[in-house]
Amino acid sequence: MPVREYELIQNYLLHKEIGAIRELFQQYEDKLFRYLWQMLRQQQDSEDALQETFRKALHALPKYREENHFKSWLYRIGHNTALDLIRKRKKIVEMDEVMESGLTSDEAGPGEKIETRERAEAVREAVAALPELERDVVTLRMQADLSFKEIAEIVGAPLGTVLARMHKAKQRLKKQLTPIITS
Amino acid sequence: MKQEEKILLYWSGEADPKLISEVKQLLQSDSSAREYYDELLGLHEQLNDINIPDRRPGLLDEVLEEGVAADFPERTGKKQTSSQGTGWIRWKGWAIAASVTFLAILILTWSPQDDKPTSVAAPSPENQIEKPEHRDISATKKKTSLSQRMLSKSSLFRESGKGLANSRKERHRWGRKRLRKQNT
Numbered sequence: 435m436p437v438r439e440y441e442l443i444q445n446y447l448l449h450k451e452i453g454a455i456r457e458l459f460q461q462y463e464d465k466l467f468r469y470l471w472q473m474l475r476q477q478q479d480s481e482d483a484l485q486e487t488f489r490k491a492l493h494a495l496p497k498y499r500e501e502n503h504f505k506s507w508l509y510r511i512g513h514n515t516a517l518d519l520i521r522k523r524k525k526i527v528e529m530d531e532v533m534e535s536g537l538t539s540d541e542a543g544p545g546e547k548i549e550t551r552e553r554a555e556a557v558r559e560a561v562a563a564l565p566e567l568e569r570d571v572v573t574l575r576m577q578a579d580l581s582f583k584e585i586a587e588i589v590g591a592p593l594g595t596v597l598a599r600m601h602k603a604k605q606r607l608k609k610q611l612t613p614i615i616t617s
Numbered sequence: 618m619k620q621e622e623k624i625l626l627y628w629s630g631e632a633d634p635k636l637i638s639e640v641k642q643l644l645q646s647d648s649s650a651r652e653y654y655d656e657l658l659g660l661h662e663q664l665n666d667i668n669i670p671d672r673r674p675g676l677l678d679e680v681l682e683e684g685v686a687a688d689f690p691e692r693t694g695k696k697q698t699s700s701q702g703t704g705w706i707r708w709k710g711w712a713i714a715a716s717v718t719f720l721a722i723l724i725l726t727w728s729p730q731d732d733k734p735t736s737v738a739a740p741s742p743e744n745q746i747e748k749p750e751h752r753d754i755s756a757t758k759k760k761t762s763l764s765q766r767m768l769s770k771s772s773l774f775r776e777s778g779k780g781l782a783n784s785r786k787e788r789h790r791w792g793r794k795r796l797r798k799q800n801t
Contacts (some may be wrong), residue, residue, distance in 0.1 A: 452685055459677055468669045477670050484672065485680050492684040557663045576664040581631050597622045608656055611663075 439504045447496060455495075459488055462505065465578045466512050472573040473516040475562065483519050487512040506584040509574065513588050560610040568603035571596055624650060628657050 445454035466487065471480040490511050498507065561569060567589070574585045586596045620643070626632045627640040643650045 450685075452681055455685075456677065456681060459681075463677055467672050471669050477672075481672050481676055485676050488677060488680040489684055492680065553663070554667055558667055561664065572664070575629065576661050577667075581629050582626065583631060594622070597625050600625055601619075601621045604657065604660065607660055611660075 440500060443495060443498065443504075455492070458504075459491070462508055466509065469509070469573055469578040470512055470516050472561070472569070472577060473513075474519060479519055479523070483512065483516050486515045486519075490515065503584060503587065505580065506587040509578065509580060509584070510588045513570070513574075556611060557607075560607050563610070564603050564606060568599045568606070571599045572603045572607070575600060620647075620650060621653060624654050624657070628654060 439458060442454040442458040445451040446458075463484070467480060467484050470483045470487070471477075474480045474483060487508070491508055494511070498504075561572060564572060570589055571585055574580045574588065575582065580588070582593060582596050582600070586593045589596065591599075623632070623636060623640050623643070627637060632640060640650075644654055645651075
């Protein structure tokens with residue numbers, strides 16, 4: 435665990451420094467939200483899941499052990515929170531919402547904008563269509579920038595299994611995306 | 618370990634130096650390995666380009682406000698009894714010392730010696746100053762007469778019903794008055 439993270443946690447727990455825990459959580463806020471959004475595919479659910487993740491982490495912090503990797507620990511909480519939410523609400527990935535959620539590029543021209551939008555939508559569709567276990571690995575690796583070892587800790591699977599899932603997912607995505615991207 | 622697994626570990630930055638050199642050689646010599654690696658890079662770039670909608674601002678602050686408010690009273694309690702134990706003892710010591718001092722003052726004030734001439738003159742700074750002209754007979758006379766005066770006025774204080782503070786004030790006032798009279 436990085437020394438800085440450990441210091442921030444200690445400052446919060448021992449000296450009640452709220453700024454310390456804010457700094458720590460802020461480091462992961464963006465990427466955690468991206469990951470949760472990829473899992474839940476809905477704005478409100480993703481925001482709820484993000485808050486719930488931080489809430490759970492805050493309460494569990496006194497039990498946190500130094501030898502744990504904070505990033506994996508936080509993402510595991512986020513992952514389980516999103517899964518709970520999916521189970522509770524019987525969430526079905528709604529691709530219509532994904533389409534409507536907006537993708538704009540102010541720098542691109544009208545033709546270029548449509549092309550970029552279509553491509554991004556295609557990528558999103560392809561990722562969303564992946565089996566859940568593979569999608570988790572792809573999202574955690576490519577969007578949350580977690581290492582495979584960290585992903586293995588989060589999803590509770592051996593490293594070899596995680597690598598195999600990533601490989602399968604990559605092959606699926608290639609199959610689905612190649613015609614769109616090359617056309 | 619399979620070839621694609623080695624490339625995946627190299628791509629994620631988890632390969633050890635030995636594996637790094639092995640994969641680098643592989644990428645130079647094997648076109649399919651190079652293609653696999655390039656596809657990973659391309660896919661990563663495309664996934665990062667996906668625009669995630671902006672989240673509502675202040676999500677984290679809301680959690681921190683409610684979470685910290687709920688957690689801190691409990692932690693403060695633990696802190697006082699465990700990690701800050703010496704501080705707690707120090708505060709307790711101060712409280713006891715203050716109580717003892719207060720009791721001592723109270724006892725001195727209410728002491729039966731109050732009625733004796735020597736102790737009556739002591740609390741007043743004016744009475745503590747021993748003026749040369751009154752050093753001998755006049756000092757003794759002053760103390761005695763003050764005590765007598767106090768005794769004689771005690772009924773007034775009982776009548777006023779305002780207690781100790783009032784009686785002491787009265788005594789000092791009479792003492793000062795008497796001193797001035799003697800000096801003149």
